[in-house]
Amino acid sequence: MTATATRPSSTIFRRPKSTEGFWGWVTTVDHKKIGILYGYAAFFFFIIGGIEALILRIQLSAPDNTFITAGEYNALFTMHGTTMIFLFVMPMSAAFMNYLLPLMIGARDVAFPRMNALSWWIFVFGGIFLYSTYLFSSPEPPVGLTTIAGNLDPSELGWLARGPDGGWFCYQPNCGPFYTPGHAMDFWALGLQILGLASLISSINFIVTVFNMRARGMRLLRMPVFVWMSMVVAFLLLFSLPIIAIALFMVVFDRQFGSLFFAAQAGGDPILWQHLFWLFGHPEVYILILPAMGIVSEVLPVFSRKPLFGYAAIVFAGAAIAFLGFGVWAHHMFSSGITPVAQAAFGISTMTIAVPTGVKIFNWMGTMWMGKIRFKTPMLFAIGFLAMFTIGGLSGVTHSIVPSDWQQTDTYYIVAHFHYVLFGGSIFGIFAGLYYWFPKFTGRVMSERLGKVHFWLQFIGFNLTFAPMHWLGLQGMIRRTWQYPEEAGYGPWNMVVSAGAFIIAISIAVFIYNWVVSKRRGAPSGLDPWDARTVEWTIPNPTPEYNFAKVPVIHSLDDFWHRKYDEDDDGRAVRREDADETIRTLEEEGRNPATPIHLPAPSYFPVMMAAGVPTIFYGFIFHTSIAGKALIVIGALLSISALIGWGMEPLEEPAEHH
Amino acid sequence: MSRKGWLRVAWAALALLTSACIENAPLDIFKPKGPFAEQINDLFWPVFWVAVVIFVLVEGGILFITVVFKDRGGKEAKQIHGNTKLEIMWTVVPALILASIAVPTFRAVFDLTECGADAMPVDIIAHQWWFEYRYPNEDIVTANELVMPAGVEVCARMTSGDVLHNYWIPALNGKRYIVPGQQTVLRLQADEPGYFVGQCAEFCGLSHSLMRARAIARSQDEFDAWVAQQKTPALEPAEGSPAAAGKEEFLAGQCVQCHNITGVNEVGFDQFYGPDLTHFAGRTTFAGSKFETSAENLKTWLANPPIEKPGSFMPNLGLTEEQMDRLIAYLESLE
Numbered sequence: 001m002t003a004t005a006t007r008p009s010s011t012i013f014r015r016p017k018s019t020e021g022f023w024g025w026v027t028t029v030d031h032k033k034i035g036i037l038y039g040y041a042a043f044f045f046f047i048i049g050g051i052e053a054l055i056l057r058i059q060l061s062a063p064d065n066t067f068i069t070a071g072e073y074n075a076l077f078t079m080h081g082t083t084m085i086f087l088f089v090m091p092m093s094a095a096f097m098n099y100l101l102p103l104m105i106g107a108r109d110v111a112f113p114r115m116n117a118l119s120w121w122i123f124v125f126g127g128i129f130l131y132s133t134y135l136f137s138s139p140e141p142p143v144g145l146t147t148i149a150g151n152l153d154p155s156e157l158g159w160l161a162r163g164p165d166g167g168w169f170c171y172q173p174n175c176g177p178f179y180t181p182g183h184a185m186d187f188w189a190l191g192l193q194i195l196g197l198a199s200l201i202s203s204i205n206f207i208v209t210v211f212n213m214r215a216r217g218m219r220l221l222r223m224p225v226f227v228w229m230s231m232v233v234a235f236l237l238l239f240s241l242p243i244i245a246i247a248l249f250m251v252v253f254d255r256q257f258g259s260l261f262f263a264a265q266a267g268g269d270p271i272l273w274q275h276l277f278w279l280f281g282h283p284e285v286y287i288l289i290l291p292a293m294g295i296v297s298e299v300l301p302v303f304s305r306k307p308l309f310g311y312a313a314i315v316f317a318g319a320a321i322a323f324l325g326f327g328v329w330a331h332h333m334f335s336s337g338i339t340p341v342a343q344a345a346f347g348i349s350t351m352t353i354a355v356p357t358g359v360k361i362f363n364w365m366g367t368m369w370m371g372k373i374r375f376k377t378p379m380l381f382a383i384g385f386l387a388m389f390t391i392g393g394l395s396g397v398t399h400s401i402v403p404s405d406w407q408q409t410d411t412y413y414i415v416a417h418f419h420y421v422l423f424g425g426s427i428f429g430i431f432a433g434l435y436y437w438f439p440k441f442t443g444r445v446m447s448e449r450l451g452k453v454h455f456w457l458q459f460i461g462f463n464l465t466f467a468p469m470h471w472l473g474l475q476g477m478i479r480r481t482w483q484y485p486e487e488a489g490y491g492p493w494n495m496v497v498s499a500g501a502f503i504i505a506i507s508i509a510v511f512i513y514n515w516v517v518s519k520r521r522g523a524p525s526g527l528d529p530w531d532a533r534t535v536e537w538t539i540p541n542p543t544p545e546y547n548f549a550k551v552p553v554i555h556s557l558d559d560f561w562h563r564k565y566d567e568d569d570d571g572r573a574v575r576r577e578d579a580d581e582t583i584r585t586l587e588e589e590g591r592n593p594a595t596p597i598h599l600p601a602p603s604y605f606p607v608m609m610a611a612g613v614p615t616i617f618y619g620f621i622f623h624t625s626i627a628g629k630a631l632i633v634i635g636a637l638l639s640i641s642a643l644i645g646w647g648m649e650p651l652e653e654p655a656e657h658h
Numbered sequence: 659m660s661r662k663g664w665l666r667v668a669w670a671a672l673a674l675l676t677s678a679c680i681e682n683a684p685l686d687i688f689k690p691k692g693p694f695a696e697q698i699n700d701l702f703w704p705v706f707w708v709a710v711v712i713f714v715l716v717e718g719g720i721l722f723i724t725v726v727f728k729d730r731g732g733k734e735a736k737q738i739h740g741n742t743k744l745e746i747m748w749t750v751v752p753a754l755i756l757a758s759i760a761v762p763t764f765r766a767v768f769d770l771t772e773c774g775a776d777a778m779p780v781d782i783i784a785h786q787w788w789f790e791y792r793y794p795n796e797d798i799v800t801a802n803e804l805v806m807p808a809g810v811e812v813c814a815r816m817t818s819g820d821v822l823h824n825y826w827i828p829a830l831n832g833k834r835y836i837v838p839g840q841q842t843v844l845r846l847q848a849d850e851p852g853y854f855v856g857q858c859a860e861f862c863g864l865s866h867s868l869m870r871a872r873a874i875a876r877s878q879d880e881f882d883a884w885v886a887q888q889k890t891p892a893l894e895p896a897e898g899s900p901a902a903a904g905k906e907e908f909l910a911g912q913c914v915q916c917h918n919i920t921g922v923n924e925v926g927f928d929q930f931y932g933p934d935l936t937h938f939a940g941r942t943t944f945a946g947s948k949f950e951t952s953a954e955n956l957k958t959w960l961a962n963p964p965i966e967k968p969g970s971f972m973p974n975l976g977l978t979e980e981q982m983d984r985l986i987a988y989l990e991s992l993e
Contacts, residue, residue, distance in 0.1 A: 070864045070968040071969075156965075171860070171861065173820075174822060174862060179820065179863060264837070264838035264839030267839070270839070306735045306736075307738070310745055335832060336835045336837070336842075337843075340764075340767045347760070347767070348760060351760055354752065355749060358748060366740070366744065368724070368727060372729035383724060398702070398705055398706065398709060400756075401702065402767045403698045403832060404698055404763075405832075406832020407695075407828060407832045410824060410833060410860060475683035478857055478859050479859075480866060488684060565734070570736060572735065575734075
């Protein structure tokens with residue numbers, strides 16, 4: 001490293017020095033700061049997606065309602081789904097992975113810190129790009145056949161209808177150039193393309209980190225389950241994102257250049273799109289749920305004061321789910337007219353995937369069995385996850401009854417199912433994680449009292465919102481419906497559903513209040529607020545910039561626990577007499593590294609390179625104009641020059657005393 | 659709370675849950691009125707009860723654990739790491755349950771896929787946002803309502819004129835996509851004469867929610883009479899009647915460009931077209947079954963179709979009150 005250290009670090013900019021303040025955040029390559037940025041951005045989008053849901057629920061609270069127009073409804077449900085999946089749950093999982101993955105394997109950073117920053121900036125620019133459709137998409141009539149007189153004046157559809165309105169699934173040919181003209185769906189497709197790029201970059205980073213950066217003794221089967229699930233997710237991303245990337249380019253080529261991949265009139269195949277979309281889309285479902293499963297697998301043992309029951313079974317079940325997840329996609333298409341043999345095959349694989357999922361649930365119950373359960377807020381959310389995800393899993397099994405699925409599909413029964421999995425599962429898991437690791441981020445503990453208010457409000461609101469959707473769907477209420485007629489009788493229960501949605505909104509407000517207040521005035525957490533088991537709790541809170549003053553050596557699964565507890569003859573845990581002393585020493589040593597620690601230096605180049613990406617894509621959308629062509633060139637120059645600067649810049653800045 | 663108190667709560671909860679089912683929801687999937695929907699219904703309930711048992715075991719288990727194993731002080735927990743026998747059990751038992759469900763499921767899939775040899779073919783062409791029905795053997799074209807003989811299987815051969823749609827009459831069978839450029843097949847049969855409500859179930863654009871379907875099963879005699887009547891050209895209104903004036907209005911305006919009335923004008927399938935109106939008054943609904951057929955509803959519709967069905971291809975023709983009255987009189991004469 002001394003060889004590179006003497007070279008001038010950058011020819012374009014002086015290298016950023018400060019790690020504080022605004023520019024400190026912009027140029028940071030610290031995995032913890034990037035994790036926090038991911039978390040706040042994701043939560044911001046969670047609020048946006050939630051507001052979209054509330055508007056949808058006001059519209060559906062009464063029959064034949066006209067609170068919003070059909071065009072606005074279509075745009076809102078498209079953006080609600082897109083936002084919650086790509087701009088909330090995925091980046092929120094990335095936030096946890098960024099912050100915790102190195103800490104949990106005893107590393108000082110991820111394998112490629114600047115690539116990590118690049119992935120974050122591409123993500124945030126992708127989110128802005130996606131939402132900028134409201135500013136840039138021209139209000140063209142959303143229906144094709146413009147040659148025929150009498151189409152609705154687009155201004156009558158309302159401002160919100162300017163957004164992408166083809167559904168987050170973008171089914172062809174409705175989503176094609178003929179039936180959804182205008183630029184909104186281009187923004188959607190290219191926005192997802194940018195977001196996919198961010199995920200792809202971080203997935204590679206996480207895989208390399210897990211394989212190469214583990215502390216001594218951290219064997220693969222000693223890694224915390226959250227690390228395992230993160231790695232599985234990274235592989236899922238790596239294999240599934242290229243599929244959607246190609247498919248999205250086909251969509252954009254159809255829309256921009258008339259390539260006719262999916263245009264039936266020209267011999268294209270609309271069903272091909274569905275295969276490609278769900279071949280990505282179903283692994284995506286597991287990309288959304290596996291990190292939450294990882295979080296729950298951390299939280300349950302800590303608050304049950306027992307090891308995770310069947311650690312290996314849970315890890316292998318997670319991997320099995322990921323493998324099988326690539327073989328079940330066509331169960332989204334049972335009524336599309338695929339042959340009975342195909343339906344039977346995908347029915348079988350769908351049933352099979354229920355088995356490892358069940359294994360996980362039973363093992364989590366086994367973890368709590370005979371435990372000494374402490375009902376702290378993270379534990380409440382983890383138990384909430386277990387109880388609600390089970391319901392989603394059971395309704396999932398009823399979909400594998402293929403003919404029965406012909407009745408259920410495209411109704412609110414499906415909406416109920418996947419919200420039990422993704423809200424009752426992923427989001428409950430995410431909140432368990434936020435409460436659990438809050439001390440890690442801030443050095444304080446969140447208010448238990450407010451946390452419990454939040455949990456119970458969210459639990460009740462969630463069930464009021466999504467449980468009635470089961471019977472609404474089974475009694476024939478279709479999805480993606482702007483209105484339903486009064487005589488269908490869905491009115492009263494939809495009112496209940498809408499009321500539940502507002503209770504969820506209140507619970508989230510309680511959470512935000514709790515977060516803000518606890519961050520300033522919460523009780524100091526100390527090093528080990530939960531009597532935890534894993535290595536990320538062996539360092540002071542909030543995490544020092546260098547993570548580990550001394551890189552740890554790992555002796556067993558739940559290494560930290562075994563430094564605090566022995567077992568007596570009955571196999572019961574007994575706290576070692578020197579446990580308190582151990583914690584005091586860790587606190588002391590963790591704050592005072594024996595030798596200076598070199599950390600990756602901040603850099604301008606990731607944010608610069610990322611800025612080029614949306615610039616190119618804006619140019620691509622408006623490629624018929626001069627300005628568009630200019631943007632492509634500017635964006636490319638920006639990215640390429642950043643790449644060159646990046647290549648010439650050493651990772652670490654030479655210190656004076658070298 | 660006393661045991662009696664809990665019992666009362668349980669009863670109240672049960673009552674609430676049973677009342678959850680909406681009375682007479684017309685699209686209820688649990689009211690099959692034909693053999694195919696019946697077969698699906700029979701398949702669902704055993705699985706449902708298995709799911710209920712697992713639900714009670716797991717959720718009850720979680721509840722039990724949280725109550726019994728709450729930390730109340732005292733000695734620490736036994737550090738159990740797992741149990742191989744249990745792991746094998748809760749892998750194998752669910753797999754066996756699923757296998758036992760799989761067998762009847764796949765039998766039903768194969769049963770329900772191909773139309774019977776004696777089925778009566780009907781071609782369904784889906785449009786944004788209405789269903790068109792053509793009876794190839796009878797040479798009939800109609801819209802919105804599938805008229806079928808009770809007790810006879812109809813083999814619906816479906817395709818789309820524009821985007822994806824999905825044909826769904828819950829009382830008669832599950833859903834099937836309608837795909838442009840392809841033909842999908844759906845078996846439909848009603849045991850008894852009746853009126854069945856349906857809906858396009860696949861998102862198909864602005865007025866997706868308003869694209870509804872109806873199926874009307876009639877006794878064989880009534881069906882034959884309907885066929886005979888449908889094959890006749892449109893009724894000629896009496897001279898000087900309001901209906902005759904309406905016919906003049908129809909021919910003079912833009913209506914003729916899209917709507918066929920056999921014996922009056924001709925609109926080919928090779929161009930953009932709207933529903934055939936030859937026997938309009940014989941149908942109970944119009945505009946993709948959004949409206950019941952009545953003079954009042956027709957007036958609402960004709961005044962501004964793109965507002966009533968957002969995105970509708972039928973333009974606002976700027977009709978005056980008198981023009982609308984005349985057209986309605988004509989439409990109502992087209993039995």
